[in-house]
Amino acid sequence: MTDIQKMADAIRFLAIDAILNAGEGHQGVPLGMAEIAATLYARHVRVDPKNPLWPDRDRVVLSNGHGSMLLYALLHLAGYEKLTIDALKSFRKLHNVCAGHPEIEQDAGIEITTGLLGQGIACAVGMAVAEARLADRFGPDHVNHRTWAFVGDGCLQEGIGQEAISLAGHLRLGKLTFLWDDNQITDDGATSLSISEDIPARFRAAHWHVQELDGHDIDAIDAALDAAKSDPRPSLLACRTTIARGIPRLEGQRGGHSAPLTPDDATAARQQRNWPHPPFDIPAEIRADWAAALASRTDAIPTKYRRYTDVENPPEFDRWHTATLPDAWEEFWQNLGPNQLPTDTPRPTILSSGDICDALTEILPETLVLCADLEAPTNHKRSRDAFTADHRGGSYVHCGVREHLMGAMTCGIAAHGGLHPINVTYLAFADYERPAMRMAALMGLPGIFVFSHDSIGVGSNGPTHQPVETLASFRAMPNMQVFRPADAIETAEAWKLALERSDGPSMLALSRQDATQVRTDRSGNLTQYGAYILRDTEGPRDITLLATGTEVGLALQAQADLNQAGIAAAIVSMPCWELFAQQPADYQTATLGTAPRIAIEAASPFGWHQWLRPTDVFIGMEGFGASAQAPVLYDHFGITPARVVATAKDLLTH
Amino acid sequence: MTDIQKMADAIRFLAIDAILNAGEGHQGVPLGMAEIAATLYARHVRVDPKNPLWPDRDRVVLSNGHGSMLLYALLHLAGYEKLTIDALKSFRKLHNVCAGHPEIEQDAGIEITTGLLGQGIACAVGMAVAEARLADRFGPDHVNHRTWAFVGDGCLQEGIGQEAISLAGHLRLGKLTFLWDDNQITDDGATSLSISEDIPARFRAAHWHVQELDGHDIDAIDAALDAAKSDPRPSLLACRTTIARGIPRLEGQRGGHSAPLTPDDATAARQQRNWPHPPFDIPAEIRADWAAALASRTDAIPTKYRRYTDVENPPEFDRWHTATLPDAWEEFWQNLGPNQLPTDTPRPTILSSGDICDALTEILPETLVLCADLEAPTNHKRSRDAFTADHRGGSYVHCGVREHLMGAMTCGIAAHGGLHPINVTYLAFADYERPAMRMAALMGLPGIFVFSHDSIGVGSNGPTHQPVETLASFRAMPNMQVFRPADAIETAEAWKLALERSDGPSMLALSRQDATQVRTDRSGNLTQYGAYILRDTEGPRDITLLATGTEVGLALQAQADLNQAGIAAAIVSMPCWELFAQQPADYQTATLGTAPRIAIEAASPFGWHQWLRPTDVFIGMEGFGASAQAPVLYDHFGITPARVVATAKDLLTH
Known part of the structure; x- marks a missing residue:
């Protein structure tokens, strides 16, 4: 019989040992969420650590990324080969998979970089959208997985957190589950210093399925996860927890968050939790429980389905998931006619961009356009259907006036794989999504950020809406490719380069006003x-x-x-x-x-x-x-x- | 007997005439909120258009700034001299007070620049905090005013909107009222395209006083405003409205937002609303109603109290409100001793900044420090009390993990006057508050943005937390003064320059790690x-x-x-x-x-x-x-x- 409590304590002590060994780290999350994580992996998450890139795997996101040892410990215990004991021992050291905050490395099970609060859950919304869109396209035999996100108080205080809650509820993303570490402590001390709202009520107001439970009660967690899976709404597990649980000096205290651990703390924890094993030593029977728990679900699926690409998948599924451009790619660009690429009269470059984006619907149906309530002035919807709660076949998401979420969803969709996200708004609002765009650059994700209204050419809407320093501010950002095309042909060329880029994001700064057509020659890019x-x-x-x-x-x-x-x-x-x-x-x-x-x-x-x-x-x-x-x-x-x-x-x- | 409906229609037709005259603009808000605005000004707002800078005036913020003609029309009707009919006729033209979006011009009654959604309500939270802090310091005879914010759907979709709701409820800012234009239309069309949550429930979850009403029913609005004033919580008036009300072709429609008006629209509106007056012509009796309504409240207060500064106010009140540095200013800096400015050993510049900030509590008690849940690592609280729902005398606000709100509050506090806001977090999170920092630069407001953890010197927390391009991105921003001091002395010099600056914000990028003391000479800055x-x-x-x-x-x-x-x-x-x-x-x-x-x-x-x-x-x-x-x-x-x-x-x- 699987002992989930022991599985949880294995996480707990790997975290204690690694943090003590590193001399710094955040023990609050791994110690407080050990039972939640262990129950999730023992009974619910469907991943295959031997085939970590399996496209239909569940996605697990640690939005409270400072608690990175939670993720590393459980990935180690789950059997991801890159997460060796040596890696745990080198926590927070240079060139190590166990970095201070999780850094995307999907073949190690780290789905996405997190650490800036709120980004993770917003990325998770993007992942859940990607799953729903792909499931609609390829059917449940090929795409049928869930997205799980560990969430801290900070993620829910950040505005982007509310944007995520709001849109996820609106889009009824039923396969998305947030696991909230309600430990009532932040860096400053009691959460009551800065927040007193009824957080479950906030989720309910956005039509989430909400369950409140004891985050250390394994049966309660298990039952709540079952209920989450059977509910058509996105689910919140509001888990009341004790921060740094297991360390007598720190549990439930402000210092539980990240106060330096001492050898005495580790000793006291071992006594309290009845854990006689030496540092970094996990007994074989506990390891066996971990292995068996995961295998119980993945083994039911033939290995061939669990590989990154597979003959059993339709070729189009593989093409989308390997981000391979179609055979007719060069031909497509050469054959763009005057309807798709009109160059005879002055034309706003945002309209030329819309022309290209619309032409892509056939050649690159994996493109998914996100727009922040500016459909008419940016004009990138055209022939695309809206992706809605009732119509997952759409390739245009009305994100509402939520630019920051939209930027993070772009990251989440790109990190999920299978789709190519395109993000559309005004350049003046790029600052609203800048933290997420930085994450795309840092992770090397190929999202495309299309911005209209790129200068004083905006006109009478005035200086709030007129970018001045925005180009410079993004040119300064490592790994962000900034295009400001002159006309329709340069716009098409920039699109092609952006779509061909695989190791980072691109942005296009485009005009609201007419641009002179300065090029006629289309023979070379x-x-x-x-x-x-x-x-x-x-x-x-x-x-x-x-x-x-x-x-x-x-x-x-x-x-x-x-x-x-x-x-x-x-x-x-x-x-x-x-x-x-x-x-x-x-x-x-x-x-x-x-x-x-x-x-x-x-x-x-x-x-x-x-x-x-x-x-x-x-x-x-x-x-x-x-x-x-x-x-x-x-x-x-x-x-x-x-x-x-x-x-x-x-x-x-x- | 005051005819508030006619007062409202006066707003409505000034907006129609000005927008038609300009050839563009957003009629949705002024036409949909005319009754709300007229009732507010007729019965509740306490301002003195002849003394627009009166420190104890109510603050009115148009957070849905695209509806700028609402503000211009009502400021004209209220009697602000700069808002002439000619100014209305030049709406959206160069060098005119009636810009496309409101641009701060307080002697014209425009309290703050708005237009980027969500910024206005977040600034309003800052204003309400400023009022509460100043009222505690100077007493209700000198400080006792309210903050009113017109709010659109977009403001409430933006994450910063939720941050504002959350903290305002937590701090129990009872003199803050949001007037929500619930017209169920955004730029894309029906709000149901992108939002379906129960917004009043969201406010209730954050402990707001919420009233739902018909936004065209003057008696209901009046009663709700009365109730808002008598409730100790911040209040939301959820006003169900019809966008572009009065224009038959557009009311309640997507085009109501900003579709170009035609002369026929103006004619049809005049018929529908029974408004026989020519363009820009407001009958004398309606003007008289406007004048009498405002005077009914302000006349009770002696004129001498309504001036910008006054002999009846304590000298310290005047000093704070005129942002005058104290007499002992230079002496203070010269006399900083080794306790306040230790320079003998290497020391993180963020600590040196904390030393200065703490020393300021006596010489500049008008400083108000805001920090986003990083009290311990930034160390700027020291001897300051927390400003809370129960203790308005504090000069340190625990803003929670809400950087974007904190940035906008900094703008709101600076625009309010009387206090000098100081904003503290990590430099990696500057991107989160960048849109608000840009507003401070654009408005020329003297907030101080203190950032710690300014480089790879952060260490093992890794690249998410290590600024790389942040300095460049702010050096590119017009009117933002970026300091990166080398040691304690340069840090003190930067603080002094930042505090002496009156025409724009400054930021200090400071180190987590020890900085060599490179200077010993303090004889000149x-x-x-x-x-x-x-x-x-x-x-x-x-x-x-x-x-x-x-x-x-x-x-x-x-x-x-x-x-x-x-x-x-x-x-x-x-x-x-x-x-x-x-x-x-x-x-x-x-x-x-x-x-x-x-x-x-x-x-x-x-x-x-x-x-x-x-x-x-x-x-x-x-x-x-x-x-x-x-x-x-x-x-x-x-x-x-x-x-x-x-x-x-x-x-x-x-």
């Missing part, structure tokens, strides 16, 4: 170089104009005016700095040239020094925008062809 | 120059080391090593780029010198090109951090004196 000479001079260059986005059209106008003034100007379009920085030095030099440079971007100058010498000039925004029609603003802030011409003349006469 | 020569060479410079924060100590070590190798290196400390960029060119040139430069900062290189020539070298982070002890990480990422020495030798031999 020039955006892949990050920057390129759009128009060269016939003879020697007098001046080089660097520009991005809608300002490339402005540069073209300036070039014509300069030409009339006898000044030969080349235009370099710079849709993606990150890609340009990766080009060989001689390509960069040849592109930028030696002539004086004028950079034009309706944004903050910050970062432009990278491409400008001290004598070169930047024309753009020095402060925030203002409320007026877009053309008035371009004039007001002096971002005009006339200013470029005057600046060029000035540069050439000094 | 060198941080005010942004960058300065910390150590010069005796003879000509071979090399210049540029550094910030804890890396200045590292540069000192490198300087000694270079000296031994016969290389003369000067050290330039650069605690604040924004201030350095404002210095005269010759100061900048003299400081940076002409020798080869090596910049050292444990952060992204992005932006450093501003201070480096192509042949200079940056030593810092090229990607995200990792989980290990801080010294291990500095070695791992090559941010070491040895690397500086090797780089210098390399630079000097090529």
Whole structure:
């Protein structure tokens, strides 16, 4: 007979031993949630540690990521090969799977990076959406799994937590379960210092199935998990727990959270829990219980189904899950006709992006568009159905005014696999989802973030809605690829590069206002170089104009005016700095040239020094925008062809 | 007898006329909330449009800022002189008080900039906290006012909205009232596309006083406002409304939100509402009703009390409300002794900041510290009492794990006036409050944002908690002053500059780990120059080391090593780029010198090109951090004196 209490104590003492060994760590969560975790794994979670990438595995998320030893201990006990005892002994050391907070490593069972509170449960919502969409597409034989998230008080105080609760309830994500560690302690001490609301009532208000129970009562946990599985709503297990349970000095105390452990604490815990085993030593019978418990569910499923890809799965299932582009990929782009990629008249690049996104519905049906209540002005829904509680076949999620959740769902969907998430809102709201976008960059997940209304071109909605420093702030972010395409063709090129990228996210900053069509040539993807000479001079260059986005059209106008003034100007379009920085030095030099440079971007100058010498000039925004029609603003802030011409003349006469 | 319905229709038609005249705008809110706004102003709000800066005025916030014409119409009707008919006619035009979204202009009655959903109600929580704290300090004769916020569905979908609800309920902010425009329509259409929760239940769960009513029934609104005022809890009026009420083609429809109005719409509305008056023409009797309604409450208070400052107020009240530094200000800084500013041993700059912050409790009792559940590791509470539901005298607010709210509260407190808000958390969480910090920068509000754990110096908590691109992302933000002080003295200097700043926010990026004390000289504030020569060479410079924060100590070590190798290196400390960029060119040139430069900062290189020539070298982070002890990480990422020495030798031999 499986002894779940002993399985739980095995987690507890691996955590104590590893944290004591590391000299630091957060014991509160692993000691307080040991019974919950052990019961979940003993009786309910369906994973296969020998085939950790099995697409139809349950997803387990530790949203309270500071309690990472909970996850490492249970992954070790569950039999994930990378989680050796040595790894536990190297907890919080460099180059170790057992990092301070969980860092995504799916073949070790770590589904997603967590630690910034609230991100994990929001990612879990994305995972549950992915499961529902894939189950609809491929049927329950291939996709039928659950998402479980360990949740702390902090996750539920963060606003993103409420966004997650609200949308999960609305979408009736019945296979999503939150396991709340209601230990009534946060870093500052009693939760009553900063929160007094009725949290279960909050979940009930959002139509969740809520059960309140003793988080150390294994039978109660088991019964609640059974009930959660049979309820069509998402479920909350509100588990009343004792933080740091098992360490007499700390249990139920503020210090239980992360106060340094002493050898005496470990000794006292062993006495209290009747655990005579030496550090890191788990008796064979307890290990056997762990192995048998997991096998009891996974063994029922033939091994061949549990592999990452399998002949038993339909080819399209494998293609989606291996993120393989379809055979007709290059052909698709070559064959985009004037209906899908109109280039004859000026057009907002957000509309060109919508054109591409709509064309993708056939060639890449695994794309799933998320949008934060801006369907009409961003125009990326088009022929897509909405994904709803009643219609899982849709590929467009109305996320509501919840950008932060949407960003984290993008991470969750990408980490889940099988779908390619596309995130759509205004660039002014990128700051709302920035913490989640950073997680995508850190994890190297290939989500695509499409932003409209990318500058003062927004017009009268004014400075709150006009990004100025946003481009720079994301160009500064490691592993984020920032595109600001000039026209429809560059927009298509950026989309193609973003979709082909597998090791990180991309963002597209797109215009609300018409963009001049600066390109006609579609023979090669020039955006892949990050920057390129759009128009060269016939003879020697007098001046080089660097520009991005809608300002490339402005540069073209300036070039014509300069030409009339006898000044030969080349235009370099710079849709993606990150890609340009990766080009060989001689390509960069040849592109930028030696002539004086004028950079034009309706944004903050910050970062432009990278491409400008001290004598070169930047024309753009020095402060925030203002409320007026877009053309008035371009004039007001002096971002005009006339200013470029005057600046060029000035540069050439000094 | 006051005809509130006519007062409401006056709002309605000013909005229709102004939006039609501008050619764009959002009619949904002003038309749907006209009765609520008119009843509020006719019977409850206590303001004095002739003395708009009266410190004890009620604060009115339009959180659904896209409905700006609601605010402009009612401020016009209430008699704010800047809100002329001409201003209404210039709605959404350049340099006009009637911008697309409300932009703070308190002498026009616009208390705060809004438009990004959720920010307004979160600011309102800050305002209500400020009122409670000031009322405790100065008594009800001087401080006794209310905060009213108009709220849309979007504000309540945003996570920050829940953070606001949660903390306001917890702190029992009884003088705070939300007026929710429950029109069941968002930009995408029916709210049911993305939300189905029981919103009143959410408020009740957080211990709010909730009333549900018909938002067009003036008697019901009036009664509910009376009840709200007499209840000790914060109050929600859940007002069921019809969006765009009065325009037959649009009322209750998705297009009611912001579909372009036509002259026919205006005509049809005039018929439906029985409003025969020409555009922008408000009959005298309706104007009289508006004037009388407001006067009925303000006239009871002697004019002298309603001015911005007054002899009847205690001098300390005036000092706080005019944000005047005390007479002993310079003396205070000169007299900081070794207990308040210890400089003899290495010390985390976050601790030095805590020392200063604690010393301020006597000289600047108007400081109010907000912290997001990190009291122990940031150490800024010290001798401060907590501000709680039962103790309004505290100057430390336990904000819980709600950084975004905390940022917006900082704006709300600063905009309210009378208190100086100080916001404390980890730098990794700055992204969570970034949208609110941007609002502080945009509004020019003098909040201070103190961030600890500013680099890989965080150590084993790993890359989620290690800022890399954060400094760059805020240096890119207009009007945000970013300090990264090297030691206790620079930390004190940065604090002084931040406290003296009146036209925008400042942030301090501080270390968790020990910082070398690089300065002993306290005779002048060198941080005010942004960058300065910390150590010069005796003879000509071979090399210049540029550094910030804890890396200045590292540069000192490198300087000694270079000296031994016969290389003369000067050290330039650069605690604040924004201030350095404002210095005269010759100061900048003299400081940076002409020798080869090596910049050292444990952060992204992005932006450093501003201070480096192509042949200079940056030593810092090229990607995200990792989980290990801080010294291990500095070695791992090559941010070491040895690397500086090797780089210098390399630079000097090529």
